[in-house]
Amino acid sequence: MVPNYTYHRLKILIVFIVCLTGFGILMGRLGYLMLFQSAHYTALAEELHERERSIKAARGRIYDANGTVIADNRTVCTVSVIHSQISDADEVVKVLSEQLELDEVSVRKKVEKISSREIIKSNVDKAVGDAIRVFELDGVKVDEDYKRYYPFGSLASKVLGFTGGDNQGIIGLEVKYENYLKGQNGMILTQTDARGVEIDAAAEGRIEPVDGNSLYLSLDMNIQKFVEQEARKVMEQKQAKKVSVIVMNPKNGEIYAMVNVPEFDLNDPFTLNVPIDTSSMNSEEKQELLNQMWRNPCINDTYEPGSTFKIITAAAGLEEGVVSLTDTFHCPGYRIVEDRRIHCHKVAGHGSETFVQGVMNSCNPVFIEVGLRLGVENMCRYFNQFGLLSRTGIDLPGEAGTIMHKAENMGEVELATVSFGQSFQITPIQLITTASSIINGGIRITPHFAVEVRNSEETVIEKLSWETGERIVSEETSETMRNILEQVVAEGTGHRAYLEGYRIGGKTATSEKLPRSENRYIASFIGFAPADDPEVIALITIDEPQGIYYGGTIAAPVVSNIFDNILPYLGIEKEELPEESSEN
Incomplete structure (x- = not known):
């Protein structure tokens, strides 16, 4: 049979x-990739041979009013x-x-893990990092880093706050001014061969x-201390x-000191400042204890102010x-409002007294009468006018707001109790x-710590301004209140x-x-000086004192x-007594 060659x-x-x-399709695809996708695949190829290591930026320092560093950086190392x-x-x-000082098993697990880079430990003391470098171990990298350091330990801890492992602010001024303080990290780029070995350190x-x-800041660590x-x-x-204490300039709102004892160690912020056995606690319970330790009662907690509020009434x-x-009043030791008998702190009463004497005696019936004369509508209006129904705007996170009756829920009894x-x-x-706003001439102020921001060359890049509110009382009322409170x-x-x-x-x-x-009880006192032209005001609250x-x-x-x-430290001199001046 003849073969079918044609077939x-x-x-x-x-x-x-x-x-x-x-073959044509493949050549066309190859041509397309070479002509139109070359940049993309070149970048991918380079990426396979590149290693990146972050260089941490130094966090900005924090200075007090005297130019003393109160939040600094220490050089540490990251070993990978x-x-x-x-x-x-x-x-x-x-x-x-x-x-x-790590367990060999955990270290070996990381060393043998196949990855581009494995961190063994961060925040390593520089001396330890230098010691590791001496061994010149292939594949071991020791990069310098920064860790936040607080020279004054626990001083002003609940104001300054602290940073986490990534050097990012967590609480206090550290987190409030994070955008100013954090800086911008750098990068080390190295080239490797197909096996991942660096091919030229000089080309880094x-x-x-x-x-x-x-x-x-306006915070003065000498005053704080x-x-x-x-x-x-x-x-x-x-x-x-x-115990909490605030010391402030009543004219501009600059805070000189804010103390909340017990404080905690800023260089060891995850260790409780009181001896508590946490062995039987779960992680949520331990975290709650830390949260309570970090709280700043001056701004985070509310309380019934008691007679210090009589300044406002x-x-x-x-x-x-x-x-x-x-105006004259009579205090028999109580005041009946609707169906309630509300007592004065002096059970026997103060008897007949003027308004000034009523303030000096801190007489509840006098202030109840003033509150009733004002009425609910006016009392609520002044709460709003004085700024009591809004937050102060202090430059710390987590400020709590006032907890106050709604006007429609206030009767005469509520009005009477609010008045004192x-x-x-x-x-x-x-x-x-x-x-402060009542005694400074009647202008509402904004309390604050931050004054200005400077760059690493110490050039001022921003002077921080703080809002001065509207007038809340007349200068005449302000002067009268200063005189009355001086007599107190x-x-x-x-x-x-x-x-x-x-x-x-x-x-x-x-x-x-x-x-x-x-x-x-909470015992408190608010005081200012000099009474005729206040330069400083202080408030202390003592929570649950024992005994008196x-x-x-x-x-x-x-x-x-x-x-x-x-006062002498701030340059406020004593006044000579009249008899002393007449003798000189």
Whole structure:
């Protein structure tokens, strides 16, 4: 039988055409990739041979009012391994586990892990990092990094706050001004061969980090240190739960000190500052304890202010014209409002007294009468006018708001209790800010710490400005309130705050915590000096003091001691007594 050559030739032709078509498609695809996708695939190829290591930027420093560094950086190291470059895994495991004081099993697991880069440990002391470098181990990288360091330890801990493992702010001023302080990280770029081994260290690319900006504060660590000493002393003497003190300039809102004892160690912020057995606690319970330790009661917690709030009621009554200095009142030791008998702190009563005497005596019936004269509508209006229903705007995170009755829910009983500082709650920062605004001439201020921002060359890049609010009382009412509060210290319940040679104004308070049946109190005192032209104001709150708990007895002397030390420091001189000046 004769072979069919034509048939086989046709099959060969078909196969040839198919192959030629496939080859053409492949050539076309290759041409497309080479001509139009070359940049993309070149980048991918380079990426396979590149190694990146971050260079941490130095976080901006924080300075106090005297230019003292209160938040700084310490050089630390990050130790890592590159698996493809390791020549002796056993030696690497042995050295790293010994030098870093880590378990060999955990180190070996990371060393033998196939990855582009594995971090063994971060925040390593520089001396340890330098010691590891001496071994010159293949595949081991020791990169310098920064760790936040606080030279003053626990001082102003709840104000400054701290940073986490990534050097990012967590609480306090550190997180509030994160955008100024954080800086911009740099990068180390190296080229490797197909096995992942660096081919030319000299060709290493480097993008330099940009350091963060520095923050300058009104906080004065000399004042902070002394105030904290006084706060600790009274807390120990009275076995109190906690003590808070704010010292501020009432004219512009600059805060000189904010103390909350007990404080915590900023360089070890995850260790509790009180001896508590946490072995049986779960992680949520431990975290809650840390959260409580980090809380700043001056801004995060509200309380019933008690008689210090009478400053606000008196100012509102005078401004509205419902009371005058010579108005007379009678205090039998109580005042009946609707169906309630509301007692004065002096059970026997104060008898007949003028309005000024009522303030000096801190007489509840007098302030109940002023509150009733104002009425619910006016009282709520002044709450709003004085800024009590909004937050102060202080430059710290987590400020709490005032807890106040709604106008439609206020009767005469609620109005009466509000007038002498009960049945509602505010923060200490709100109270001192409102009192400052009443005595400074009547202008609402914004409390704050930050003053200016500078770059790494110490050039001022931004002077921070703080809003001055509207007038809340007239200059006449402001002056009257200063005079009345000076008499409270000279002859009234605040006489233990008297300081020879200085004109001091102030108001005492003793407020009972809820529930009333537990007999737990907060003793407080707010004072300012000089009384005729205030340059400094201070508020102290002593939470749950044991034994004698009256604000005039235990809180006022603390402010007197504080003023005795810081007034000369601030350049506020004593006034000569009249008899001394006549003899000279």
